[in-house]
Amino acid sequence: MNIRFFNAKILTTNEDKSFTIVEGELWVQGNTICYIGDGSSKEKAPGEGGQKMLPWDREIDAEGNLLMPGFKNAHTHSGMTFLRSLADDLPLQEWLFDKVFPKEGQLLEEDLYWLTALANLEYLTSGITTQFDMYFFQYEVARACADMGFRVVQTSGLNNFGGTVEELEEKYLKLNDYHELSSYILGFHAEYTTSRELMEGVAGLVQKYKAPLFMHNSETKLETEECRQRYGMSPTQLFASMGMYDFGGGGFHCVWFDEKDMEIYQKQGLSAVTNPGSNSKLASGIAPVNEFVKRGINVAIGTDGPASNNCLDMFKEMFLVSSLAKLRDMDAAVMDANEVLYMATAGGAKAMGLFDCDRLAVGKKADLIMIDLMQPNMQPVINITKNLVYSGSKQNVKLTMINGRILYENQEFQVGMDIAEIYRRANEIVARMK
Numbered sequence: 522m523n524i525r526f527f528n529a530k531i532l533t534t535n536e537d538k539s540f541t542i543v544e545g546e547l548w549v550q551g552n553t554i555c556y557i558g559d560g561s562s563k564e565k566a567p568g569e570g571g572q573k574m575l576p577w578d579r580e581i582d583a584e585g586n587l588l589m590p591g592f593k594n595a596h597t598h599s600g601m602t603f604l605r606s607l608a609d610d611l612p613l614q615e616w617l618f619d620k621v622f623p624k625e626g627q628l629l630e631e632d633l634y635w636l637t638a639l640a641n642l643e644y645l646t647s648g649i650t651t652q653f654d655m656y657f658f659q660y661e662v663a664r665a666c667a668d669m670g671f672r673v674v675q676t677s678g679l680n681n682f683g684g685t686v687e688e689l690e691e692k693y694l695k696l697n698d699y700h701e702l703s704s705y706i707l708g709f710h711a712e713y714t715t716s717r718e719l720m721e722g723v724a725g726l727v728q729k730y731k732a733p734l735f736m737h738n739s740e741t742k743l744e745t746e747e748c749r750q751r752y753g754m755s756p757t758q759l760f761a762s763m764g765m766y767d768f769g770g771g772g773f774h775c776v777w778f779d780e781k782d783m784e785i786y787q788k789q790g791l792s793a794v795t796n797p798g799s800n801s802k803l804a805s806g807i808a809p810v811n812e813f814v815k816r817g818i819n820v821a822i823g824t825d826g827p828a829s830n831n832c833l834d835m836f837k838e839m840f841l842v843s844s845l846a847k848l849r850d851m852d853a854a855v856m857d858a859n860e861v862l863y864m865a866t867a868g869g870a871k872a873m874g875l876f877d878c879d880r881l882a883v884g885k886k887a888d889l890i891m892i893d894l895m896q897p898n899m900q901p902v903i904n905i906t907k908n909l910v911y912s913g914s915k916q917n918v919k920l921t922m923i924n925g926r927i928l929y930e931n932q933e934f935q936v937g938m939d940i941a942e943i944y945r946r947a948n949e950i951v952a953r954m955k
Contacts, residue, residue: 522578522925524549524887529583530894530905531557534590534880538863540906547588549887550575552925557883586919587892587905590880591650592835593869595794596773596823598678599640600633600656603950604828613741613803613829621828622682625657627954633658635946637665638938643833644671645929645936648890648918653794653823653873655708655735655773657683659692660699667700669936670926672888674873676708676735679723680715686722693730702924706770706874711737712756713744724763731768733874735794736760738772741805745777757782766791771872773823775813776806783809783816792819792872795864797841798832799825807849810842811856821869822861836917839865839910858910891920 531543545559608620644652651672654662659675666673675696677689696705709715709723727734738756739745748756758781760766766785771792786793795808813820822842824833839861846856870879878886894902898912921929928936
């Protein structure tokens with residue numbers, strides 16, 4: 522479809538991580554942004570065979586509202602929607618080993634189709650246009666996302682309880698060629714759940730394909746201390762010593778980092794994905810995000826899964842990234858809102874290797890959202906980007922577009938699926954389990 526947005530404020534991202542607001546129009550041709558400007562050059566819109574006027578399928582009056590890049594949820598376990606509010610108020614390892622793992626053992630392959638679909642609906646309401654998912658039955662995850670038109674990057678949760686290096690390689694090859702909205706990055710669950718032998722196998726794939734790698738890294742103090750007892754070094758230092766970071770990637774959480782860990786991330790150009798909601802709820806700690814930023818380390822933001830968060834809300838995460846960094850450093854001046862907004866959009870896209878939909882610009886994929894500025898929490902309009910981080914809410918998401926297709930508009934879903942059936946299936950899955 523060719524869609525013209527007019528009478529809009531348009532948030533564009535600058536190379537220095539700052540933002541500029543353009544007043545005017547944004548045009549989408551198919552799945553690509555083809556024009557951003559004041560609308561005076563309508564007759565010069567790019568088209569096949571040269572410059573010509575586009576035939577509009579829809580013209581949308583933004584009514585002065587904001588168009589901005591969609592949020593990139595850079596770490597989640599979407600299928601954990603079935604565990605939402607089931608095992609709360611426990612420390613991480615007790616929560617994981619005593620509550621989560623036993624329930625996950627009862628999952629059927631088809632379950633992940635419906636549980637992922639449920640998560641995607643919530644992502645859309647929060648303006649999230651891409652998820653970086655680590656969970657089970659990944660072909661079903663990819664199928665659900667393809668059917669709904671949702672962009673997904675997956676990585677492996679390979680560990681001692683399931684999966685092989687051979688299966689990881691197969692998924693890496695197949696899921697990177699499955700659908701235009703689907704991609705796959707090498708990964709494993711974490712050092713504390715994965716044997717040395719398995720990790721060496723994963724490191725071999727990194728070298729074979731010269732590919733980036735992600736895993737849970739230094740999420741808790743206990744995890745980090747036990748790794749030092751086993752290997753005489755931190756998880757980050759262990760992974761680097763095995764060649765796992767030779768071609769980029771990064772880690773999820775990155776809470777208990779020391780000086781040497783940060784030097785490795787800085788030198789290797791790695792991404793640290795922070796998950797403040799989950800880390801707060803599980804009392805894992807506060808990641809040194811301000812130090813990452815000062816060192817030029819790319820930071821992205823993830824919600825983590827709906828079992829440990831429990832909501833999939835990027836507005837909440839942005840507020841927590843900024844406020845917890847200020848609290849950790851006891852300095853209200855650190856972690857400017859614009860820096861956080863960059864993490865939630867372009868920073869996440871960089872971590873996932875999605876350089877074609879990281880910002881609003883001509884030639885980029887049309888992954889965008891419209892923010893309703895005519896809500897009391899966004900008024901007065903003094904500083905829009907600060908409002909987004911400090912007072913923004915899911916209620917402000919008026920429209921979510923992925924790959925040029927509007928999937929959510931005015932609180933209605935347009936995903937080609939029966940929403941009531943998604944809810945029914947999720948509840949049936951929970952009712953089936955003992």
